[in-house]
Amino acid sequence: MRVGVADDQPLIRTGLRAMIDHAPDMDLVAEAADGEQAIDLARRHRPDVLLMDIRMPLLDGIEATRRITTDSDLGGVRIVILTTFDNDEYVYAAIRAGASGFMLKDAPPEDVLEGIRVVAAGDALLAPSVTRRLIAELALRPIADRPPPPQLGVLTEREREVLALVGRGLSNAEIGADLFLSPATAKTHVSHVLTKRGARDSAQLVVTAYESGLIRPGE
Incomplete structure (x- = not known):
């Protein structure tokens, strides 16, 4: 490479x-x-x-x-x-x-x-421990300084669950285990969320999960 x-x-x-x-x-x-x-x-x-x-x-x-x-x-x-x-x-x-x-x-x-x-x-x-600490900084900012929360209406309930787990730093295999899905199925769900959110990769999904309030620092 x-x-x-x-x-x-x-x-x-x-x-x-x-x-x-x-x-x-x-x-x-x-x-x-x-x-x-x-x-x-x-x-x-x-x-x-x-x-x-x-x-x-x-x-x-x-x-x-x-x-x-x-x-x-x-x-x-x-x-x-x-x-x-x-x-x-x-x-x-x-x-x-x-x-x-x-x-x-x-x-x-x-x-x-x-x-x-x-x-x-x-x-x-995205190392989970560092990611949580990093994104948690958003929660400490005054409301006026935060970007508007992303709208998640385009996502299904399952896709919101997947997004929350991505936000916690889980891999596709870990998401599959948590939701009783195969890693391939979990990866497909992540791909759908990326497409619907217009995100470049999972790094941006972590930001979306926190900014939307889907998960909160410390969870």
């Missing part, structure tokens, strides 16, 4: 390059040191996965993510946000901008590589 890296810290790029170069199923196609270069990288090289830092010069990773994910010609480029998380309050905005997930910069190399594979396969990279 083709991978791109966007980070303004040379040391971080060097470390990621070394990890990716040692992965037999990955090819590092290009690197970027700021948000504008990240967009150019996506357009020129069309990586399967683009690892994106948030705090970068000229254009931050959130806006770069939004521009890439809203470009119809770049639909095959999936973005994973690189973050220190504890010091980064912008991850939620990046997920809403279309990122397929996020990973911590201090994660073990094998976890980073597996995360790239997960996203390249079309799944969202």
Whole structure:
């Protein structure tokens, strides 16, 4: 699979390059040191996965993510946000901008590589414990600062159940076990929800589940 890296810290790029170069199923196609270069990288090289830092010069990773994910010609480029998380309050905005997930910069190399594979396969990279903490920030915001809740009337009752479980960070197999469905059937339900919500992937469904009030932080 083709991978791109966007980070303004040379040391971080060097470390990621070394990890990716040692992965037999990955090819590092290009690197970027700021948000504008990240967009150019996506357009020129069309990586399967683009690892994106948030705090970068000229254009931050959130806006770069939004521009890439809203470009119809770049639909095959999936973005994973690189973050220190504890010091980064912008991850939620990046997920809403279309990122397929996020990973911590201090994660073990094998976890980073597996995360790239997960996203390249079309799944969202969402660790349940981190996701809950991340999206819970929405609940702490004043009502006036929150986006209007999504309407879920287009979803069936079963699809709402599935959406709630996606929001809690469950995989298709875990959703199937919870609802006494096969993993394939659970995946089909998730696909239907994605289509009806016009969502790019499960990462955006997590946001929808919380914003709609379907599940609440701490559940």
